[in-house]
Amino acid sequence: MKLRRIVIIDSSSYFLTRICIHEVLRTTRYFFGISLSLIIINLAAIVERADENLLPSVYKEVSEAFNIGPSDLGYLMFMRNFFRGLASPMAGILVLTYDRPTVLAMGTLCWALSTGVMGGSHYFGQVAFWQAVNGLGLAIVIPSLQSFIADSYSDSVRGTGFGLLNLVGKVGGIGGGAVATVMAGHEFWGVPGWRFAFVIISALSCLIGFLVFLFFVDPRRNELLDRGRDSGSVWVESWTAMKGVMKVKTFQIIVLQGLVGSLPWTAMVFFTMWFELIGFDHQKVAILFSLFGAGCSFGSLLGGIIADRMSQIYPHSGRIICAQFSAFMGIPYTWFLLRVIPPTVDSYHTYAITLLLMGLTISWNGTACNAPMFAEVVPT
Template sequence: MAQSHNRASRYSTPSFRFKRHLGPRRLEAMRSRKVFGVSLSLILINLAAIMERADENLLPSVYKEVSEAFNAGPSDLGYLTFTRNFVQGMASPLAGVLVIIYDRPTVLAMGTFCWALSTAAVGVSQHFSQVAFWRAVNGFGLAIVIPALQSFIADSYKDGARGTGFGLVNLVGSLGGIGGGVLATLMAGQQYWGMPGWRCAFLMMATLSALIGFLVFMFVVDPRKTTSITNNTGESYDREELIDKGNASAASIWLESWTAMKSVMKVQTFQVIVLQGIVGSLPWTAMVFLTMWFELIGFDHNSTAALLSLFAVGCATGSLIGGLVADRMSRLYPHSGRTMCAQFSAFMGIPFSFFLLKVIPQSISSYYTFSTTLLLMGLTISWNATAANGPMFAEVVPTKHRTMIYAFDRAFEGSVSSFAAPLVGILSEKIFGYDSKSVDPVKGSTREALALSQGLLSMMVVPFGLCCLFYTPLYKVFRRDRENVRLASLKEEEMI
């Protein structure tokens, strides 16, 4: 009876009622279609990753224009990033609850529509407080999308290839970030239909995001529905039905969510990765000021866009290289290979940050030195998520708890790292003497560029070093946690 009830409840969901109007056979044929040997579901999921990263890079790319439009200094702009990241972090566990109620394509679509609405609203905001409010809404949408997307990728690849899977989605996502950042930077100084270019960029990005969300909702298939298990009587079940069978004895969805939360929080590998992530995310959050820093040095919009595109290309390629190398290392050293790759990547952030912000002369004549440094920096410091964090999370919890572990990772890392952006602004203004009134709208300001670079350096070098150090306990705890999950999975399948 429980199984029949769960099936009935699934078929009565809004997503099912809406999708059946297309006709089951036609919809199923489109869902199972492959393009160049890749499933349509994975293609659309990667498109969602592209739009997610493009949306993240949109506002930092036009910080200078927003600063002028709303008379806001670096600390005010930092609070915008803080607001979005803090809300995103605190709301991330909601994604783990939603995937118990709905399938992941529906959850992804809900989050995408939410961030599309908020992006459009930022583009038409007339007051700084309105921008801050809609950035908070944007963080809520991303909180739903990112954990569900990560667990979707984890379920789509096997253990030995999961680093490559995360690397590919980071690669295409980074390309989206490049596109969003470059587009916004190039449009920022123009006028379109009597409207500032940065506002048009937000409206255009919102429209594309809503379209991708609709396609994900309609045509993406959750990989858990395609994985079947046969019991000892010869009867076959799909994996989602097995999860429903396990949930049938729970008093409610909230009880199941609480059980998943407690299970995730007890995993020591999760605790270690979250600890390093809290400090390891600080430099990446602080880097939202790089666009503003280059423009203060005196680079124009095109040169700034080119420099940050090189960095983004390096990060995109590096994330894939990190995933590939870690997959190979995990086969040679199953219990320590991924940790070694992560520590190497975190350590490389120290010399590159120092060289970029302190050694290179802060002048437009240093363009090619900046270019080379940013490219090499991106190639080496972007491994952690694809080489270690994402793949290791998938191996230390049961399949049904994967979205929850990614959600809680984002909750802790996102909420704490969100303080980095306002701290950069505060350090630059209060300690290093940044004065927004001294900035020339065209030529920038050498003095203010130096002050901002010192604030950036403070939030990059030390966190990178601590991140490298905090990975060390994984050499001991990862092996034990992974073996515990494998034994639990074997017992569960035997019981079934």
């Protein structure tokens, strides 16, 4: 059993204390030539997306269980997204202070417990509160996942790296949403299906958090320890880094664009409920949801690959061109989906084809432009 000397950073006083601990599990491992850490990161992305899509997939059942309307359902999403946005800078401070396995495990456990408790809630206020806690967990996990991908790929293939992460994440979103939609129409041992789905995702999230803590190795752990020796205050360092990032023009433009660009994706969480209200049964809604998710999955990977090639040909505009194309394609598809197709069950196949093609073309922005450009303009 090998012993290794490491440094633990006490964030309250920032003193460094050396101790000897057993370091058997925290060695870099490979599975069929692929880093075990990268595999676990992708598993975490799968469960994270499944958790995100869980509530929107059972909107109709939640609405009936708590006697609430669409505005209240929107409030639940607002609570999660508001607290996730508010707490996201905290992830940067935690990553600067601790190694990412600990940070990821903390965030995963936070969202896992909140998801499980939501499944057992009996009052609307309880669901809203735990949605906020869920947002805090996601705020810690998502930036940490993205920073790991940024450190694991070079600039020339970073779009592909983010595309692969998005692809496997979307698989989890498809699976979580489709399974929850189908389960919502049944009962399991006297428990409503939508509540049972929350419990299952919670258990899987806890398992992933456990694997992250045991087997995930931070590729920048040594840099973290060196930075800890030289830095006087993590809070001063974090605040200085945040001010520096906010001064970057590329960062400012992407954030301003995101204020508008995120609105359609927020509205799309009502797709499942909308199709159910049109008259489709749970199985057909699950298929429609899966087709749209599959389109977005492969579209995000395709956008990342194309943008990598475009950035080599046009270094200063290639990624932006891809993002502009993807954003523009949302206009005709949204108009056709909402205004042209008759909202009846007879339009099932038309909806299916439209959603698949729509997902393939409107999902490029994050992997083709935003994430790779963030990684290039923001200091490590």
